[in-house]
Amino acid sequence: MVVDYIGIANELKHALKTYTNSNGKGQPTHDANEAFAILLEKMDVVKGLFATPVNGKAFDYSHFETDALKLLPGAMGHILALVGVSGELDGKKRFLDVMAAISKAYTLCSTLDEAEPLKKEIAFLAAVKNAISKYTSIDKRRTDEEKHSALKQIIDNAIVAEGVDDIFKMVGLDRPNIGLLSPEFMEGVANLPQKNLAVELLEKLLRDEVKARMKTDVVSEKKYSDRIMNTLRKYHNRAIETAQVIEELIKMAKDMAADAEMAEKSGLNTDEIAFYRALIQNESAVKELGDNNLRELAKYVTEQLRKSTTVDWQVRDSVRAKLRNLIRRALRKWKYPPDKATEAIELCLKQAEVLSNQWSAGV
Numbered sequence: 164m165v166v167d168y169i170g171i172a173n174e175l176k177h178a179l180k181t182y183t184n185s186n187g188k189g190q191p192t193h194d195a196n197e198a199f200a201i202l203l204e205k206m207d208v209v210k211g212l213f214a215t216p217v218n219g220k221a222f223d224y225s226h227f228e229t230d231a232l233k234l235l236p237g238a239m240g241h242i243l244a245l246v247g248v249s250g251e252l253d254g255k256k257r258f259l260d261v262m263a264a265i266s267k268a269y270t271l272c273s274t275l276d277e278a279e280p281l282k283k284e285i286a287f288l289a290a291v292k293n294a295i296s297k298y299t300s301i302d303k304r305r306t307d308e309e310k311h312s313a314l315k316q317i318i319d320n321a322i323v324a325e326g327v328d329d330i331f332k333m334v335g336l337d338r339p340n341i342g343l344l345s346p347e348f349m350e351g352v353a354n355l356p357q358k359n360l361a362v363e364l365l366e367k368l369l370r371d372e373v374k375a376r377m378k379t380d381v382v383s384e385k386k387y388s389d390r391i392m393n394t395l396r397k398y399h400n401r402a403i404e405t406a407q408v409i410e411e412l413i414k415m416a417k418d419m420a421a422d423a424e425m426a427e428k429s430g431l432n433t434d435e436i437a438f439y440r441a442l443i444q445n446e447s448a449v450k451e452l453g454d455n456n457l458r459e460l461a462k463y464v465t466e467q468l469r470k471s472t473t474v475d476w477q478v479r480d481s482v483r484a485k486l487r488n489l490i491r492r493a494l495r496k497w498k499y500p501p502d503k504a505t506e507a508i509e510l511c512l513k514q515a516e517v518l519s520n521q522w523s524a525g526v
Contacts, residue, residue: 198271199278205264206281209288212258217244227287238291240357243299252359252399255295262292299363349413358405365412366395372419379433379521381514382440383422390415431458434518435465441510445503452497460497464490464511472519486512 213222222241224234245254269285272278355361369391377384394415398408426436439461443449448457467489472482490508499507 195272195275198268199275202265202268202272202278202281205261205268206284208261209258209265212245212254212261213238213241215245217241224287228283231287231290234287235290235294236357236360239294239298239363240360242291242295243357243359243363246401250401252401255299255363259292259295262288295363299367349416353406353409353413358409362398362405362408362412365409365416366391369412369415369419372416376419376423379517380437380440381510381517382437382444387415387419429458431461434469435461437514437518438465438468438511441514442499442507444510445500445507447500447502448507451500456497460493460499463497464493467493468511468515469518469522472515472522483512486515 213224215221222237224238227234242254242258243252245252245257247253247257265285265288269278269281273282352361352365369387373384373387373391377387391412394408394411397403398405403411426433429436429439431439435458439458442457442461442464452460468486471486471489487508490511491504494504494507
């Protein structure tokens with residue numbers, strides 16, 4: 164295993180600086196003992212989370228030393244299914260918060276003999292945390308802050324976290340190509356015994372798909388991001404059952420695949436299909452102009468905007484006005500219905516703004 168010596172060195176440098184600033188009067192032993200007391204307190208909190216019944220059952224991870232990999236999906240599923248006092252699913256946040264505290268406390272007291280018996284249990288819990296961080300959607304700031312911690316280097320040498328790199332394999336699923344989600348894969352997800360884990364895996368896959376495929380498609384990005392957010396809001400508020408959430412997310416994946424297939428067969432390139440989607444938001448335009456005319460209009464608008472944008476056009480009002488008039492003239496030329504023309508113009512401008520950087524770079 165490659166150890167991040169730079170990360171550890173930085174933390175040691177920080178600790179050394181703290182001690183030096185105290186004029187050599189630091190209290191490392193006292194601090195370590197305080198940290199160990201906090202560690203024990205936070206470990207009790209974690210044990211309380213796993214002891215809290217989900218569907219009438221607590222989760223027993225006492226065999227973590229021998230069955231760590233086998234226990235991991237169930238541990239994740241239990242944490243993700245925990246409900247808070249407000250009635251919302253909040254186990255993930257509570258678990259990640261307490262693990263952050265455990266990380267800091269263990270870093271300070273790991274040299275104590277008393278901390279040694281906890282090393283493997285903390286390693287297992289760190290593996291659960293790492294899996295949740297990798298395979299579910301969480302606050303990015305948290306991962307940026309934690310990924311430099313020395314805890315991972317200290318703990319990974321102890322036990323189970325090493326080799327835990329694919330939760331899909333562990334729950335018996337082949338890693339999917341989101342663009343080609345097979346019925347077999349979706350059926351496998353729907354039948355996972357850890358339903359809350361299934362929801363989180365699907366959410367992560369769909370968000371990754373939106374980010375990868377739709378980052379330059381304003382309409383599609385908003386459409387699917389809003390759908391994911393609305394479905395998950397109902398899920399976290401427990402307004403709909405977990406099975407229904409899985410069904411809605413799988414339907415979303417199918418819709419994404421259908422949209423991708425339509426784009427491939429449209430005869431339009433990636434930029435043109437993005438403007439085409441902006442133009443068909445007006446239902447009357449679809450009825451009056453027809454699909455073929457709208458495709459030709461999308462090609463024309465794409466070409467004209469690509470030739471007219473400059474690197475700094477977003478901050479130059481004169482250039483924005485010119486581009487707005489360019490789009491307006493194109494819509495009139497194709498007899499685009501005027502009732503939603505203003506909205507179409509603004510949407511096309513937003514789309515051009517997203518694409519302009521790669522256009523300027525000659526991509």
